[in-house]
Amino acid sequence: MAHELDEIKYQDEVIDSNRMLNYIDKYDSYLFQCQFEDIPRKIKLQVIDTCQGYALPLQLNGGSGLIKQKDISNRSKVELVSLP
DSSP, X not given: OHHXXXXXXXXXXXXXXXXXXXXXXXXXXXXXXXXXXXXXHHHHHHHHHHTTTSOOOTTTTTTTSOOOOOOOTTSOOOOOOOOO
């Protein structure tokens, strides 16, 4: 499907309504066939990063155990000092 759409884009073809409905049906069938477990963890974490501040589905907001590790490299160093 992606190749077909790229071909249309590069050939400057006009898509009629029947053809567009066909692509929508194909996309919907791909969408329903895709299981959340089949999506790579890397992609899920990218979505979490991209959508910070927005409401996320339960699977991406920590409900499924998918938690993004916080970057602690920017924190200032803390030193323990003994008191006299």
